[in-house]
Amino acid sequence: MVATLEPMESQQFVGTRIDDFITDRVARFLRKRGWREAIIPFTGYGSADHVRVLGRLVLRPVRARSYFGMYAEAFLHQRGWRNFISAPVPRRPVTVKVGDEDLELVTDRSGYIDVTVKGSALEGGWQEVTLSTAEAPDATAPVQVVDSAQQFGLISDIDDTILSTWLPRALLAAWNSFVLTEGNRQAVPGMARMYQKLLAEHPGAPIVYVSTGAWNTMPFLSRFMKRHGFPDGPMLLTDFGPTQTGWFRNGANHKRRALAELARDFPHIKWVLVGDDGQHDPAIYREFAELRPEHVELIAIRRLSSTEQILAHGTATVLRDSADLEWEPSAVTQVSGVDGDDLAPQVWRAIESDQSD
Structure with missing residues (x-):
């Protein structure tokens, strides 16, 4: 065929x-x-x-x-x-x-x-x-x-969630992406440890990295993750350049589509969704949780520092748009922290609380 x-x-x-x-x-x-x-x-x-x-x-x-x-x-x-x-x-x-x-x-x-x-x-x-x-x-x-009996999984963003990129300001983005050697890229503290512990407590559970980054960077990302101790897992990236409808791909829609495909492919898994507040992760994750609450265990958001927010948006304030809605009560629990060491205890408590209910 x-x-x-x-x-x-x-x-x-x-x-x-x-x-x-x-x-x-x-x-x-x-x-x-x-x-x-x-x-x-x-x-x-x-x-x-x-x-x-x-x-x-x-x-x-x-x-x-x-x-x-x-x-x-x-x-x-x-x-x-x-x-x-x-x-x-x-x-x-x-x-x-x-x-x-x-x-x-x-x-x-x-x-x-x-x-x-x-x-x-x-x-x-x-x-x-x-x-x-x-x-x-x-x-x-x-x-x-993944075994059909598995009910736990991790979905993680990459840029500014596990990898400090100082993106997407154009000049700095070009410098970080095209000039710096791999050894100059920094991992977000504690994220690898948190992922390792979560997967150790759920043997056989998948971790899937969903990012708007380009497929061309996949070899570098694989080496970076191995060097910093991030668990192996599929990466769902995208491709820069024209599509059938425009000159550039829509990163937010790429993430929405990836989340929907994972929910379809693993109907029994409840995911811990990990991202950052530098772009649209909070809104996309909440939207997914509202549409498919049976597929979401928890949302964990890394808060960017004021410096990182300025580099990302030109302002120290977290930007919000018309899609960045918060429903009351929330469909799922959401926690936030400055890095993995800050997020980890909140994630454990939220998971344990959910399991005890």
Whole structure:
């Protein structure tokens, strides 16, 4: 079976047509210079009856063979700007092997692979699926298969929740994202410890990182999380650039869609939603809790410092908009703190109180 969701050419927004034209010309240029297809596997998730497989097909240069060349390449890849340099391979056949089943699909216009395989019959825990093309070497993508009896899960934002980015002020955002090396990024104190303890108390529970950050930054984020002790888990990121309806993607809608998909895929799980007050996490989480209270255990919000609020908004005051509504009484408990060490005791008390009711 071949799966593709590509729209008809006549339906494409002008921005996507321009983007597709540039992507095609760049790919032709790079192929002539010896760049070859490579699969970047992302971490997926699933349950007893389905798995979601994620990845991307890109063009990459042949790796340097000398010691100096490999050292220089490794150093440059730690510079933020390298995360955003990629050459996607759109509309290319890919084979996804899940257990004994092979699924033929086609990458989307940005080279992404995002497919849900029904009836996967994979055992619970961490498993692997295989992605392959006619040209690229096979790649294995990790998949966390969650037991159907699991009732607890964590959903976490990334920027300013676990990672201090000082975003999104344009100049500082560009400096942090494109210039600084990875070692200069700081983890929010206590967040990794809180996540580790929560998951230790709920063996087999998933943690899913939902962010408006770009997929291009996924390799850096994976290394950052490993270095600072954050638990492994799928990341649901987004892609910068034109869509079928506009020049830029809507980050808030991306989070809303991701939350709805997780509620659908794991109907028995009640999630602890962790975010920050620098953008729209409080409003999006409360909205989700109002619509699906059976899927939300608790909302935990990290309060940005005055300095971080100024960098984010130009004011030390937390901005509110028409979507930032608070209902009385609240559908679920919400707690807040300046970091993980401040949030952790509040989270324990709220969970224990809910379980004792």
